[in-house]
Structures are given as C-alpha cells and as structure tokens.
Amino acid sequence: MEPDRTILEVNGLKVQYGSIVAVDQATFSMAPGACGLLGRNGAGKSSIIRAILGLVPPREGSVQVLGLDARQEGPLVRDRIGYMPEKEALFPGLTGVEAVSFAGRLSGLPPLAAKQRAHEVLFLVGLAEERYRPVGGYSAGMKQRTKLAQALIHDPDLLFLDEPTNGLDPEGRTEILGLLRNLVEKKGKSLLLCSHILPDVEGLCDNVILLDEGKVLRQGAIHDMLSSLGRLFRLRYVGGEDFVGKLQTQGLLQEQGEDGELLVRLPPEQKVSDLFGLASQLNAQIRLLEPEKKSLLDIFLEAVQGPRLEPTEGGSHGPH
Amino acid sequence: MGLIEFGYRPYVGERSGVGPRIRAMFSLQIKRFFGKRLSLLFYIGCLFPAIIALVFVYIRFVVIEGQGELAGLRNLRGISRNNPNTLFGRSLEEISFYFTPYLTYAMPIAVMFSAIVGASTIPNDRNGGALELYFTRGIRPVHYFLGKWLGTFFLHLCLILFPYLLVWTIGIFLAPNWEFFKNTLPFIPRLILAQGLFCGGLSFLVLAQSVSTSSARFSVMRVVGGLFVFWVLARMLRRFFHENNFLVLSPWNVLKRVAEGIADVTASHTFDLGVAIWGLVALLALGGFWIAKHLKATKAVG
Numbered sequence: 001m002e003p004d005r006t007i008l009e010v011n012g013l014k015v016q017y018g019s020i021v022a023v024d025q026a027t028f029s030m031a032p033g034a035c036g037l038l039g040r041n042g043a044g045k046s047s048i049i050r051a052i053l054g055l056v057p058p059r060e061g062s063v064q065v066l067g068l069d070a071r072q073e074g075p076l077v078r079d080r081i082g083y084m085p086e087k088e089a090l091f092p093g094l095t096g097v098e099a100v101s102f103a104g105r106l107s108g109l110p111p112l113a114a115k116q117r118a119h120e121v122l123f124l125v126g127l128a129e130e131r132y133r134p135v136g137g138y139s140a141g142m143k144q145r146t147k148l149a150q151a152l153i154h155d156p157d158l159l160f161l162d163e164p165t166n167g168l169d170p171e172g173r174t175e176i177l178g179l180l181r182n183l184v185e186k187k188g189k190s191l192l193l194c195s196h197i198l199p200d201v202e203g204l205c206d207n208v209i210l211l212d213e214g215k216v217l218r219q220g221a222i223h224d225m226l227s228s229l230g231r232l233f234r235l236r237y238v239g240g241e242d243f244v245g246k247l248q249t250q251g252l253l254q255e256q257g258e259d260g261e262l263l264v265r266l267p268p269e270q271k272v273s274d275l276f277g278l279a280s281q282l283n284a285q286i287r288l289l290e291p292e293k294k295s296l297l298d299i300f301l302e303a304v305q306g307p308r309l310e311p312t313e314g315g316s317h318g319p320h
Numbered sequence: 321m322g323l324i325e326f327g328y329r330p331y332v333g334e335r336s337g338v339g340p341r342i343r344a345m346f347s348l349q350i351k352r353f354f355g356k357r358l359s360l361l362f363y364i365g366c367l368f369p370a371i372i373a374l375v376f377v378y379i380r381f382v383v384i385e386g387q388g389e390l391a392g393l394r395n396l397r398g399i400s401r402n403n404p405n406t407l408f409g410r411s412l413e414e415i416s417f418y419f420t421p422y423l424t425y426a427m428p429i430a431v432m433f434s435a436i437v438g439a440s441t442i443p444n445d446r447n448g449g450a451l452e453l454y455f456t457r458g459i460r461p462v463h464y465f466l467g468k469w470l471g472t473f474f475l476h477l478c479l480i481l482f483p484y485l486l487v488w489t490i491g492i493f494l495a496p497n498w499e500f501f502k503n504t505l506p507f508i509p510r511l512i513l514a515q516g517l518f519c520g521g522l523s524f525l526v527l528a529q530s531v532s533t534s535s536a537r538f539s540v541m542r543v544v545g546g547l548f549v550f551w552v553l554a555r556m557l558r559r560f561f562h563e564n565n566f567l568v569l570s571p572w573n574v575l576k577r578v579a580e581g582i583a584d585v586t587a588s589h590t591f592d593l594g595v596a597i598w599g600l601v602a603l604l605a606l607g608g609f610w611i612a613k614h615l616k617a618t619k620a621v622g
Contacts, residue, residue, distance in 0.1 A: 053456055055617040075458040079335060083456040089449030093352050105344035106457040108335030117331065124328045150453065155331035187328065 007032055007158055007190050008052065012061035015047040015214075022047035024214040025061070034184045034191040036201035036222075038300055039211030045194055048211070049160065052192075053078055066157055079108055082156035084147045086163040086194070096122055096131040096138070100149045107154035114153065121149040126175060140167030148176065152183075159183070162194045177204055202296040210303045217303040225299045227268065232292035233275075235262040240284020247278075263292065338463050345467030346474070353437060353475060363479070366433045369421040370483035377487055380412055381494035412491060413500065415507040418484040419514060419583050423576045430522075431572075433479050435543040438472040438526035440536035446620070447534040455617035465531075465611060469523055476519035481512065507583070514583035521575045521600065528607030532614040547572050564591040574599040 008030035015023040023044040039045050050056040051063050054074025063070040065077045091099045097118045104114030122131040125145040130138070135146055144167055151159055164180065165173040181204060183189040195201050201208065202222060209219040218225065232254065237243060247253040247264060252275075255263035266275065272289070279286050353359050411417060422430040445451050454464045488508065492501045529546070530539040547570075554570035557563075567573040568591060577596035580587050 050618055055455065075460065078456055079458040081456075085449065085452045085456070087449045087452065089452045091348075091450045091453065092444050092448040094348075102344060102348060103453060103457070106341050106454065106459060108337075108341065108458055109331065110333065110336060110340075111344075113331065113333055117329075120328050152328070154335075155329075 005032060006030065006064075007066055008192070009064040010048070010052075010061070011063075013048070013051055013058050013063060014060035015044070015051055015056055016059045022214055023051070026211070026214070026216045027061075028209050028216050028219045030190070030192065030207070030209075032188070032190045033207065034180070034193060034205040036205040036208040036296075037192055037194045037211065038198070038201065038208060038296075040304060042213075043211040044214040045211060047214070049083075049162070049194075052160070053081065053083065079154065080157050082151035082154065082159040084151040084159070084161045084164055086166065088143060089147060090135045090138075090143060090150075092136065093134070095134055096127055096142075096146055096149075099135050099146060100131075100153050103150040104153035109154055117153050117155075118149070121152045122146075124152070125149045125179065141169060141172045144168055144172075144176070148179075156189070158190045158192065160192050160194075163196065164193070165195065165197060165200055173200070180204055198296045198300065208296065208299070210300060212304045218299070222296060222299070226294050230265045230267045232294055233264045233266065233272075234288065234290040234292055235264050235275075235286060236260065236288035237262075237279060237284045237286045240279060240282040243279060243282045243284040246282060250278075261288075335458075338459060341457075341459050342463055342467040342470065345464070346470045349441065349468065349471030350474060359436075362436065363433075366429050366479055367483055368429065369426040370487060373417065373421065373484065373487045374490065376417075377412060377491045377494060381491065381496065381500075385496055413503045415511055415583050416585050418488060418511055419579075419585055420587075421484075422480045423518070423579070427572070430480060431544055431547050434476065434522055434526050435540040437475045438523055439530045439539040439543040441468055441472065442527060442530045442615075443534050443536040443539045447536070451620040455620050461611075461615045461617055465527065465615060469520075469527055472523040472527055473520050476523050477515070480519055481515040484511070484515075510583050514579040514585075517582060518575050518579040521578075521604075525571055525575075525603060525607055528610050531611050565595050567591045568595050568599040571599075571603055574603060 006029045010026055010028050013023050013026040014021065026044070026048065037045055037048070047056065051058055052065055052070055054063075054065075054070040054077050057071055066080050068077050068080075070077050091102055094102065097115070100122060101111075101114045101118035104117055105111060109117065119131065122128060125148050127142060127145050127149065130142060135143065138146060144164065148161075148164060151161070159180075161180070165176055168176060177200060180191060180193075184191055184204075191204070193201055193205055206221055206223075207219070208222050208225070210217040244253065244256065244262065247262065252264050252266065252270075253262060254265045257263070264275065266272065275289070276286060354363070442451075445454070451464075455461060459467075485508075488504060491504075495501065526543050529542055533539050533542075550570040551572050554567045554573055557566035557569065567577070573591070574596050577587075577591060577593060578600050580590070581593040581596070
C-alpha cells in the first residue's frame, strides 16, 4: 500500500436529477486502505456510488478513480472496481461457481481464468462446500458471501462494499470482517465501505467520509475525529448554583440528563484539574467523574445533528 | 463454514473487450434454456409443425417415391399418385412449405415460445438484482441488451428456421436424385434472410417491451396479450373498412409481411410492403425509445 497515493478523488461533484440536487459540491479523496462512507438514507451515497462507477454524468465537478476519469472511462473504471450491492444481486438459475465465473467473464476474464478464479474466491469467502449448489437456494449469509466473491473475482484494486455484513450471523460477520481486513492488509486492496453498522466501519476503516443532504460534512481519519471531539466525562456534583451555567458558558457542557448527570467535554488543551478548579471556585463538589468512551456513532451524530448541547434553564440541576 | 485462504491471486492476464462479454451473456442464455429439462420438453413440443414437415418429407421421398410402401396410407386425403410433389396441397419444392407454418397456423406456438424465451429474461434479471451486477461491470446497457437480443434471436431461429433447414437437408438425402436439391436451393438464402429478419424483429420487440417491468409473468402476458389483441384489432378494422392496410396495426403482421416480401411469398389478404416497412421502422424506433427510457444504469444501481 502507498498511503500517499490517492486512489479516489472527488472534486466539487454535483449530481442532479431534474430539479433535485442529490450531491452538492462534494469534495473528498481516498488513499489506499479502508474508508467508510456514512450517511443517512437520502444523504447522497447512491449518487456518489453511481458517479464513481461512471454511471451518472456529474453536473459539475470531476471524479478520478485509480487515475481514470470516471465520466470518460466508465467501463475501464468498472473493470477495476469490485462492487458489492446492498440489495440481493445474483444471476438467477446458476450455481455458486457458475454465477461467480460469469461475473468474472463480464469483467473481461477469459473463460478458463474466470472458472479457476471462481473456485478460488469461493474458497476464500467460505463457500467451498456449497459452490455447486444453485444460488437461489442459498441462505442470506451465503448470498452475501457470493456477492463478495462476485466483487472479488476479477482482482479489482478498489472494492466498493454496500452493507457487506447484512444478513450474516455474528460468527459470519466476524469472518467476513476478518477477510476484508486481510484483503486490505495482506492483499493490498482498498475498500470503500458503506454500512449502517458503525462498529464494523470503525473496526475496519482508518478513514471515514460523512455525508448529509448531498454534502460532505466531515472526512478524515477516525482517530483524529475522535480526538477532536475531546475527552468526555460523566459528571455528578452537589452545590455550586452556577456550575452548570459556567460549564455551558465555557462550551464544556455537552448534555444534561434528567437525573442531573452531566456530560462534559474537555478540549485537548484543558486538563481534568481545571474542572475541579472551576467546581471549587463555584462551591460545587464533584461526586463522580467518569471518562466516557466516544465512538464513530458520536462523530456521526455530531456531524449530522450538531453538538448535543441542551440549553439549561439556569440554576443548579445537580443532585443534592 | 470456515474461511480458507485458497490462493487468491492477482490476475495478471489480459482483459477481454466487449465482444467476449456479450458472447458470455449469449451462451449463458442458451445454456440456461437448453440446460433445463422442462424448457427442453417445451421446445420439443413447439417443434410440432416442423415434425409434421419431416413426416411430409418422409411420405414424399420414402413412401411415394421410394419403395412404394403405401400400406396404411392409401386413404390419406390429398396424397396424389399422379402428382407426388404435392401433399395436402403443399409442395416441398416451394419456399412457403418451410416459411409459413410458424407465421400462419402455428402462430400461437411461436407467440408462446417467444413470450417464454424472450419476455421473461430481462425481468428475471431485474427482479433478482442481476441488472445491477451487469451495469457495474465493464459493459453498458446497450451491450447488455445486445447480449440478450442475440440469445433470444438464436432461440427463435432454433424454432422457426433451423428445424426447417434440417428438414430440407434430410429431404436432400432422402430424395432419389438431385432434382429436389436443384429446385429448392435457389430460395434457401431468401428463406434464411426472411426468417432471420422475422426472428430478429420479433426478439427485439419482445425484449424491448420487457425492459420496463420486473415481473416476468406480466411481461409474458403483455407479449401474448399484446400480439393477440393487435392482431385481432387489425383484422377487425380491415374487415370493417375493407382496407387491407389496417393490418399494419399488428406488429405480428408487420414482421410477417416484410418477411414475406423478402421470401417472395404471396399471401392472401396481404397489404402494401411499403406500409409494412414503415410500420417496422416505427416499431423499431418505438422499441428503441422504450429501451433508452427504461434500461438505464442509473435506475438499476444504488
């Protein structure tokens, strides 16, 4: 892997269907590795996928995939991308090995190579025993694995996976995630992962792109985003009438529970002792200060909903 | 189901162009049709008119002109000892013997076959999500349609043309001399061209109408119903207005008339070839428009 290289570059992308703007001035890039593409339903993920695959001409902007212009060289781009759709997408009436082999032939593999590689990828995704059975009779998990095999058969440089762990039991999910990690780390593949299962994205991807209403809200390394959120603490206190007001004024109060428990965010430059100092000044006694673990969900919610700050009505709401 | 790393390797070979990919789609369609016992039985059942033609060839060259073994066939109406070239009013040495069966009395068989092999293929792909797989690979919707059309076209030929070419070939070998071959050879290229156009046009129209639905059953019903309704309507209007050109309203008649023009077969109650050609152009344009409107990658992907 060459992390400095950009394999996907989207610049000022605007996709419009009639009067509806699906993607508006989206700009992001992706280095080799695994990257998550997150957004609510209707955020513009599908339109971005279509633009990357060269299936929809952008109204404005450009999309470069693996150094190719997706608009001009759509078929070439698609030959180098492995796409695993979210919906059930299998060639009807075929066995597993026939379906995967046919997918390979559609991607330009000669018949013999397609057949050989079909067996290999079906072994890889754990369908060795079932590969001669008709795909129509597969379980949901087996269909997911077949879709992944279809995406891998032609040795793509970039894999575009839409909800790859849908329908899998916990064991199967762990196996597939392990396989995907293996593809990234050992086989040098890059992944763009769309999933609503955020722990999957967090466990697999180093970077993430957050979309909402056709716009890129945030993008970057998940680690950096978590750091930028600052440290979060659950806090209980007694006394100190103005303590909550002061926390709010200083922008430290993140959330206030009905039971009086506070969620306080400390920016990287502030120390925990500053919190105790502030409490001391206002005659408040901190009774509980517990670090709160932040996850991708918090990044996502903050990006799409803004900071979860609920205004207080003054006075102390701490437990007495 | 344990995951086994079974030598997933980089692919270093050449990638093929569009042609082999279309060929893969074509061969898959043929394989899927002939690979199923039920569809094979259906196909054999649909060959009934061609089997009748083979019986005629047998009677003409083996029973009548062969050893004279007429036992059991003496009472068959139409077998003329004086004019053995004609059986039941049909001559093996005329193009109409090989050309007309599926376009006239066996039309329901041809329509049913066309609906089964052509009308369901794209809806099945759409319903199973396969359309998304096709369009996210290195092929365009036009290539996809071309692959499907070639498969459907070939299957139509397997019913409407190839069996009759086989009957003709068998006739050549059964005939006592080369007269039959010499008399029939001149019209064989016209037969191939005419049936090719008929099968190609029918395949195109059947597939084109199917691109807008994901229900194979609905698509089959639309083909059978549509062809039948327009065929009846055209005949009714022709009778009511005493104007043969009303027959152009039926796509079946249009294809048949143009094919008749190429085969140089004179049919009763026929209409202008020029009108039929314009009708065909209009149908193809309408089909093309329908395909462009409904077979879009953007609708299938994401």
